Amino acid sequence: MDNEIMGRFYPPLALDYIKGREKVRELYTAPYGGRQSYQDKYIYLQEKFPLENREVLSNALENYNRSLGAEEITMENIKALKDKNTAVVVTGQQAGILTGPLYTIYKAAAAVKLAQKLSREGMKAVPVFWIASEDHDFQEIRSVLVQGTEGFPVKLQVEGDSFGHPLDRVPFSKEEGEKLIHQLDMETPSTEFKEEIMAVLQDTARESYTFIRWFALLMTRLFKGTGLILFNPLLPETRGKAGGLLSSICLQGDKIHEILSLREKELKGKGYHVQVEREKDHLNLFAFLPGGRAALLSQGEQVVTRQGEKLGQVGEVAKEIENNPEEFGPGVLTRPLMQEVLLPTLSYVAGPAELSYFAQLMPLYEHFDLRPPVLYPRPSLTLVEPRMKRHMKKYSLTLEDFFDLEQVRQNYLKEQGSRELQDLFQGVEQNIREEYDILHQELIKIEKGLGDLTQKNLGRILKEVNYLKNKAEEALKAKNERALNHFNILEESVLPRGEAQERKYNIFPYIIKYGPGFLDKLREEFPLEPGHHFFEVV
Numbered sequence: 001m002d003n004e005i006m007g008r009f010y011p012p013l014a015l016d017y018i019k020g021r022e023k024v025r026e027l028y029t030a031p032y033g034g035r036q037s038y039q040d041k042y043i044y045l046q047e048k049f050p051l052e053n054r055e056v057l058s059n060a061l062e063n064y065n066r067s068l069g070a071e072e073i074t075m076e077n078i079k080a081l082k083d084k085n086t087a088v089v090v091t092g093q094q095a096g097i098l099t100g101p102l103y104t105i106y107k108a109a110a111a112v113k114l115a116q117k118l119s120r121e122g123m124k125a126v127p128v129f130w131i132a133s134e135d136h137d138f139q140e141i142r143s144v145l146v147q148g149t150e151g152f153p154v155k156l157q158v159e160g161d162s163f164g165h166p167l168d169r170v171p172f173s174k175e176e177g178e179k180l181i182h183q184l185d186m187e188t189p190s191t192e193f194k195e196e197i198m199a200v201l202q203d204t205a206r207e208s209y210t211f212i213r214w215f216a217l218l219m220t221r222l223f224k225g226t227g228l229i230l231f232n233p234l235l236p237e238t239r240g241k242a243g244g245l246l247s248s249i250c251l252q253g254d255k256i257h258e259i260l261s262l263r264e265k266e267l268k269g270k271g272y273h274v275q276v277e278r279e280k281d282h283l284n285l286f287a288f289l290p291g292g293r294a295a296l297l298s299q300g301e302q303v304v305t306r307q308g309e310k311l312g313q314v315g316e317v318a319k320e321i322e323n324n325p326e327e328f329g330p331g332v333l334t335r336p337l338m339q340e341v342l343l344p345t346l347s348y349v350a351g352p353a354e355l356s357y358f359a360q361l362m363p364l365y366e367h368f369d370l371r372p373p374v375l376y377p378r379p380s381l382t383l384v385e386p387r388m389k390r391h392m393k394k395y396s397l398t399l400e401d402f403f404d405l406e407q408v409r410q411n412y413l414k415e416q417g418s419r420e421l422q423d424l425f426q427g428v429e430q431n432i433r434e435e436y437d438i439l440h441q442e443l444i445k446i447e448k449g450l451g452d453l454t455q456k457n458l459g460r461i462l463k464e465v466n467y468l469k470n471k472a473e474e475a476l477k478a479k480n481e482r483a484l485n486h487f488n489i490l491e492e493s494v495l496p497r498g499e500a501q502e503r504k505y506n507i508f509p510y511i512i513k514y515g516p517g518f519l520d521k522l523r524e525e526f527p528l529e530p531g532h533h534f535f536e537v538v
Helices: 002-009 012-019 035-048 051-067 072-080 102-120 174-186 194-207 211-222 236-251 253-269 314-323 335-342 352-361 363-367 386-394 399-403 405-415 418-446 449-479 481-494 508-514 516-525
Strands: 087-093 125-131 143-147 153-157 229-231 282-289 292-299 302-305 310-313 328-330 345-350 374-377 380-384 532-536
Touching: 002 012, 002 380, 002 399, 012 352, 012 374, 035 087, 035 345, 035 374, 051 072, 051 229, 051 236, 051 335, 072 125, 072 229, 087 102, 102 125, 102 211, 102 345, 102 380, 102 516, 125 211, 143 508, 153 174, 174 194, 194 211, 194 508, 211 229, 236 253, 236 282, 236 314, 236 328, 236 335, 253 282, 253 352, 253 363, 282 302, 302 314, 310 314, 328 335, 335 345, 335 352, 335 363, 345 352, 352 363, 352 374, 386 399, 386 481, 399 405, 399 481, 405 481, 418 449, 449 481, 508 516
Parallel strands: 087 125, 087 345, 125 229, 345 374, 380 532
Antiparallel strands: 143 153, 282 292, 282 328, 292 302, 302 310
């Protein structure tokens, strides 16, 4: 059943990678399942990742994470990065409000667990969360769903706009933050834990001057004691190390397009969807301009923005990028390359869409003389609350039934007499039709015009019967309204608005309801095995 659940939400390419199918092996450099893949990359990093970069990275991360209030275990992990024998397990996500959807938390938890596992196996690794601070899509991060007090999804959101600028440069409105926290307060129950949780949200909001900082402060507190390191790719100390790569990407636009086109043809030939649709002239780079983040396109020997602004000759722009890398950024297919330059990446915990676009960009690693990380599929979770378990017991449901509640409803109504009711009315209609057919034959013998009148009369009678049937079904549903409401709440618990729970709901209502103990359990018992898992919150 887990395969069926994943099949509803995962692209086929990601599913085949997770299952280790032969047809995808040549699309990825190394499988995630064997120790050798990690060992090979670990040795490569020991030999190839520059010690100078480690020193710069460690110092920058120390300053940044200390400013977030990181605990000593995190600071020790940061200091360990100066040693060539320390690698990182990376994951990342956009900085959604209140940390965004649940899968952001799951990604970080998986990175922590995988780093611990690899360290036990003799490959010292520390977990790093890459905050997508360069992203400019404010509409995507400004809202999140919570399951309201009535059991149904409620959207919480902040007002504002990034005006196309990277989110790290968008001021955080404390007034909007307070409104959001108030919305959360209104849509969550009063519990013994609520006051403390709300205080954390309020304190971190007051400390924040950008959405990125609020996200980072919350993640630091949620993952205290785990050693998780927060990384902002726009930190000026480390950004300078990306200048050479970003400049090369600018200079090699045609070659990159050629490489990607060949891989995309290969993907389509294997029957897979190309995850990232590209434009031929897109340089896979962005410029951070006064008017906002702008995609860079090649136009002959010129580099222009999507809006048509000319930035100069390709060589001139490449030189500008090398000298000022903090004013330029990679596209979705080149960001992973920059990650390899900035971090000694042993493994990357990837979501389903990421697994798909990594297959698309994989040949670029070899072109730029880089070694890709071992891609570890992020485990997928469905949280099971006590209320859900009570409904399971009451209606004799299995966990798998949560993903087929329409069938559960139908089966329940059938057991309560819905099927018998339908059969009864069907029999009545059939009898009426048969009797009217006999009547029709007799009446047309008297006068042909009576035949049409008979059919019209039959239609009126069947209409009345159908009206009665609808009323009876409504009465039956009303009689079973409590049970049907339970099924509706169950469905919204598992599949809010028809999508996976982890893609819509936020972590904080669960912490408010079940306290820090739930968070401790999630961090400690998080299942590392790829695939779908049901996770009981208490």
